[in-house]
Amino acid sequence: MSPSLVDMPELAMERILRFLDFKACLTLRHVCRDLRNFIDDDVNYSILPDSKFTKITVTVELNLIRFKFTGSRGSIWLTYNIRENMCTRMFNSHKRLLMDVDPVEVAVRDMDLVLRFQKTTMKRIIFNIQDSNLTESFTIILERRKRKIKVETLIVLASQPYQIVSIVNAKVLKEIVMRPLVDQEDFQLLDFSEIVETEQWKNAEELDARNFVFPNEQLRNLTHFSRANVWIHRISVEEIDYLKNHCRNNIEIRLQHPTSSEELSMKWGPSCRRHVTKDDWYFRTRDAEKILRITNDERFCDIVMSIRKMREGSIPENAEILEF
Incomplete structure (x- = not known):
């Protein structure tokens, strides 16, 4: 035999x-x-x-959890239709009824199994968390994983993204994108006090947290990013001056309440008007090949403060380059 x-x-x-x-x-x-x-x-x-996935999408809706694992050879779908103490699991087109189980536990366990084969760093993982009742149990179980998820870009669509941020590998994470459940013109409140203390936040290079209100007292936690995009209720000339002196590369701030170009002119002198609604100020940096531009943009009754390092040859001839 x-x-x-x-x-x-x-x-x-x-x-x-x-x-x-x-x-x-x-x-x-x-x-x-x-x-x-x-x-x-x-x-x-x-x-x-190595499963060699490049992207994973995780969707948590009312009575439903769905995973989509995408690689060079196509996608794998895992879907869980949840009922009390039971769920229907669909793997691509194969369906199975599971009785007397914790559906969230089953879903996360299956996800953990698939992620166990992921050796290389993924490009992107997206968490679309629409059901707040499932969010807490889902993230608690995910946090038990022995290995953090290795991914370059983390996108979280949720009202409370903190717990999701903590489950990815901080050493390889490059970009954090956070959005409320639905994009709205109104600012969404979020407590950033815990997120900014995570290793993921401190190690990431880029941040996009538009539509969440970023607290002024946390501005110092933006300066390590090479690119950051946030919303703030209002910002003082002194706070803008602080960012000018500490930013690494590019910080864009959209304000709910305008900052006066006249006040900035009193601090730094006359601006270089690039557009009817845009006023620019240029500053030298420690890098002799680059300058820092601060733009106060008053279009659409919103203010966008952009702090960018630019090559000196790209500035207008009539612009004055100020010292720090």
């Missing part, structure tokens, strides 16, 4: 796993418990194939 997979020595099983792709390993897990335990054993993590 030919030996079965279960009876093979561990060295032989390791060699087999090295030749399998991600989907084949998932299939092999369902053959029997011994194979599943062998594949799931942390000792064998290094020999598992």
Whole structure:
């Protein structure tokens, strides 16, 4: 009788796993418990194939959780229709009813299983959290993962994105994008006090948090970003001056209440008017090849403060370059 997979020595099983792709390993897990335990054993993590996903979309709606894993060979869908103590799980077109289970626990466990095969850093992960009743339990279970998710860009569409930010690997994260559930013209309140203390926030290079009100007392936590885009109720000339002296590259601030160009002129002198509604001031920086431009833009009754480093040759001839 030919030996079965279960009876093979561990060295032989390791060699087999090295030749399998991600989907084949998932299939092999369902053959029997011994194979599943062998594949799931942390000792064998290094020999598992890389799923090589570039993007993951996580959607949490009323009574529904959906994952979309996207790679160069297409997408894999996992959908969970949730009812009390049960759910219907659909893997691509295959459907299965699960009874007497915690549906959120099942969904996150499956996600964790798929992410276990992700060795390379993903380009993007999107969390679209629309059901606040499921959000807390979903994020608590995600935080139990042994390995943080390795991704360059994190996009969170949620009213409270803090817990989601903490589950990604801070060492590889480059960009944080946060949005309320629905884009609105009105500012959305958010407590930034915990988010700005995370390693993810401190290590990220870019931030886009438009539509959330950013607190003035946290302005110092924007200056390490190479690009930041936030909304603030109002900002003083002194606070703008602080950003001028500390920003790394580009900070854009949209204000609910205008800042007066006249007040800025009293601080820095006359502006260089680039447009009917735009006033510019230019400053030298420590980098001799670049300058800092501050733009007060009064269009549409909103104010956009842009702090950017530019090459000196691109400024208007009549602009005065100010010293810090």
